[in-house]
Amino acid sequence: MSGLAEKLKAGRFVITAEVAPPKGGDVAPALKTAEKLKHVDAINVTDNQGACMRMSPVAVARCLVEEGFEPILQLTCRDRNRMALQSELLGAAALGIKNLLVLTGDHPRFGDHKASRPVFDLDSIQLLQGIRKLESGFDMAGNALISSPGFFVGTAAAPAAEPQDLVLQKIRKKIAAGTDFFQTQAVFSRTQVAAFSTAVRAEKIPVVLGVVLLKSLRMAEFLNDQIPGVQVPQDLLKRLDDADDSLAEGVKIAREMVTWARDLCQGVHLMTFGREDLIPQIMTE
Amino acid sequence: MKDYQAVFLVGCGSCATVCKVGGEEEVFATQEWLEECGHEVTGSMILDEACHIMRAAREIRRFRDQIADADVLLVLSCGAGAQSISDCTDKPVLTGVDPLFLGNVRRFGQYEEKCSLCGDCILNETAGICPVTTCAKGLLNGPCGGMEDGYCEVDRQQQCAWVRIYQRLEKQQRGVFSRVVEPKDWSRKFKPGKHFIDRCSGKNSDL
Ligand code: SF4
Ligand code: SF4
Numbered sequence: 335m336s337g338l339a340e341k342l343k344a345g346r347f348v349i350t351a352e353v354a355p356p357k358g359g360d361v362a363p364a365l366k367t368a369e370k371l372k373h374v375d376a377i378n379v380t381d382n383q384g385a386c387m388r389m390s391p392v393a394v395a396r397c398l399v400e401e402g403f404e405p406i407l408q409l410t411c412r413d414r415n416r417m418a419l420q421s422e423l424l425g426a427a428a429l430g431i432k433n434l435l436v437l438t439g440d441h442p443r444f445g446d447h448k449a450s451r452p453v454f455d456l457d458s459i460q461l462l463q464g465i466r467k468l469e470s471g472f473d474m475a476g477n478a479l480i481s482s483p484g485f486f487v488g489t490a491a492a493p494a495a496e497p498q499d500l501v502l503q504k505i506r507k508k509i510a511a512g513t514d515f516f517q518t519q520a521v522f523s524r525t526q527v528a529a530f531s532t533a534v535r536a537e538k539i540p541v542v543l544g545v546v547l548l549k550s551l552r553m554a555e556f557l558n559d560q561i562p563g564v565q566v567p568q569d570l571l572k573r574l575d576d577a578d579d580s581l582a583e584g585v586k587i588a589r590e591m592v593t594w595a596r597d598l599c600q601g602v603h604l605m606t607f608g609r610e611d612l613i614p615q616i617m618t619e
Numbered sequence: 620m621k622d623y624q625a626v627f628l629v630g631c632g633s634c635a636t637v638c639k640v641g642g643e644e645e646v647f648a649t650q651e652w653l654e655e656c657g658h659e660v661t662g663s664m665i666l667d668e669a670c671h672i673m674r675a676a677r678e679i680r681r682f683r684d685q686i687a688d689a690d691v692l693l694v695l696s697c698g699a700g701a702q703s704i705s706d707c708t709d710k711p712v713l714t715g716v717d718p719l720f721l722g723n724v725r726r727f728g729q730y731e732e733k734c735s736l737c738g739d740c741i742l743n744e745t746a747g748i749c750p751v752t753t754c755a756k757g758l759l760n761g762p763c764g765g766m767e768d769g770y771c772e773v774d775r776q777q778q779c780a781w782v783r784i785y786q787r788l789e790k791q792q793r794g795v796f797s798r799v800v801e802p803k804d805w806s807r808k809f810k811p812g813k814h815f816i817d818r819c820s821g822k823n824s825d826l
Contacts, residue, residue, distance in 0.1 A: 437764070441773045455803075457756070459761075497782065500782065503796075562764060563767065
């Protein structure tokens, strides 16, 4: 079992963070970021994030394993069909990668390879089902495997997205398909965090709450305009605007969200955008 | 076109006319343009339906003299129509259109893609709205994380297909679409598609 799975099953509060694979053939920049994440329980490795081509996350995740970190391999359905995804998964298992976050993936229209052909042979739920099938000893076409992998598989959730009924419907499908945990988009309202955790509590699926370090008012406004399912409310915008030191205010806001997570969720996923050094400050109780 | 002097023009009276790329008007305008550019136009015709292989071959035979005088045929229809023509002449055939999609017509000049002929239709479960085509990612199990206030990540002017499906199912009191849909059977979309209806028995088969 993965370390992350053990901790969540034991009811421990976990911290995850994120490393983006480098745009180049040398893994060093990713490892340098990881060095600053010594205190987190697991590190997400993004998969051609924002539809921008970068190093394979499987390679980066393996390098993290070698350095003693615990990666969460993100896998999207944008760039690979079901054959490629399954063979990638078997490869990941062979390389000692135990945690996954399966995602549908951003459309290439917004990335750096606009002319590429989007795949989306599967969606995140079908990929999750495919993983459960591999674990049961068969591939998605029903052929027997000679050895079956084992993964701890998370899916994404956007608790603030509307229409809520429809969003919850998809969450229920993810639960039915066997998600082991949820990692959420950033949520800036305690009510929304509470509503979401109530909705999934009955199923006992751990929720790792997305917490963004708002470094400035500009960044908060950017999130509101550009990132689907993320809303920074007016009162927080005002606090950032009024503060003499908006970064310090951002740390304070993040700390409040960590407090909600301690009450309502099983962990936090920290997105600090280059300020990994502030993680200890955000996490102090 | 610069490699060819004499041109025979072919339009199509069906979709290419509706889409204003290969009807009488466009064929005429193309003829004028070609002549301005110094080409000779040996003749032109508008097929009823360029995609009907046998009929296109038959209709085009009536113009065999004008075609014989041409160095090239320029077809203003979809790629399917252009291939009916390229199959029934030894002359080089060029196409003047980049076809985009099989579209519904909303009103004059407004076309919308609704079906991508996937061979494994799910419309009966999705309130008659196709997620394979009208969701930018073709997702079968509900909205992606890119949906924002009911609008699509890929086109902010466009409602998310899953919101439309959801709203219509609710309105018809058919409940929310909750079944986890299996991965699609893309083997039904084998390329190139061929289909055959037996004249006597009326039986369908994929050849
Ligand atoms: S599911 Fe969509 S693309 Fe497939 S046949 Fe039906 S309408 Fe056409
Ligand atoms: S927002 Fe809706 S329509 Fe657009 S890609 Fe996502 S699921 Fe499909």
